[in-house]
Amino acid sequence: MKVTGEARLLLVEDGQPPPRLVDCLEDWIRVPAPEEDVRARVEALVARSQAHGDKLPGLDANGVLRYGGRWVSLPPLEARLTATLLDRFEAVVGRDTLIRVVWPGQAPGRNALDVHILRLRRRLQPLGLVIRTVRSRGYLLEPEGADAGAENMEHVPDEDEVGAGSVATLGNP
Amino acid sequence: MKVTGEARLLLVEDGQPPPRLVDCLEDWIRVPAPEEDVRARVEALVARSQAHGDKLPGLDANGVLRYGGRWVSLPPLEARLTATLLDRFEAVVGRDTLIRVVWPGQAPGRNALDVHILRLRRRLQPLGLVIRTVRSRGYLLEPEGADAGAENMEHVPDEDEVGAGSVATLGNP
DNA sequence: CCTCTTTGTTCACGGGTGCGAAACACGCTC
């Protein structure tokens, strides 16, 4: 289950101070409230998360990769690499596939792909994107902090500085 | 005509249905409401409008470029350059496109464009506008500090107060 | 258990090239 792309509506109990939110995908409302009010805010959040959904990285024809409001420009080879990793976003892409896409003619030395993956990793880091290695299988592009495997899903009670109430989380498939 | 750069907080009277808003720079609240609630939403809008809702620079027919309350006058050639960069604001414009617009006849020497970009950069700097180079792709005009290439991740400005009318319009200085 | 092989990570180096920037030259307009 993905964690990115979610919007949150904080339900603030009466008597608690209002939260400080900046993110466009966050909102809050004081409860109890008319149900139509809650629904209006939920619908607004959903609409925003779809329209303004920069939760998926976008790569334009000029090699500019945008994600999370920031961007980097990629050189041609790394742009091809990224494009390939991107249309299998969050899934493994084999080394041979990458080599075929990046060098349509003949592949250069054995090391070339590794080096470019390394350089691409460094360039993607400030955007919050990570390339994971799946040994003897390939590579996988994903947002930072979306890993931790399926088995060690220890639930740390993530306590916000928001001092009140429950949190309704709106998933975005 | 775009209306970007302004944020609105709708004050909804009791008994009225909640409005349907999608824009990240719009919000609403039911009145009467605690003043801290109103202020929390106003501050959130201001923060958003500074972080994400940037006002577009404006270039008039006389070559005067205005942005962020200040202005500079541009010579004809640089005005054409700026106009081209401006209708692809925050996106890459190819060198060939720029050359075609700036010199409709025949292009001068190879370095002419570089020099004019350099001079335009110096002129735009006091306005808080930056021309980024996207190597072998072109150039990109954007407000200072909106990229991830350099790690200038600071600048969380403060906000000012706003009195509440029926509809509060928050200008972006 | 030890060693060799495979696979992946990281560094340093060099050739090629796009771009930045200074300096200069020329023409035009107050």
Place this chain on the structure above:
DNA sequence: GAGCGTGTTTCGCACCCGTGAACAAAGAGG
């Protein structure tokens, strides 16, 4: 003539991209 707008030359840096090599981690095989 002084200042400005524009084009050209020239130098050098920084980046792109491949190569070689050192190093680490995981398996395979004796």
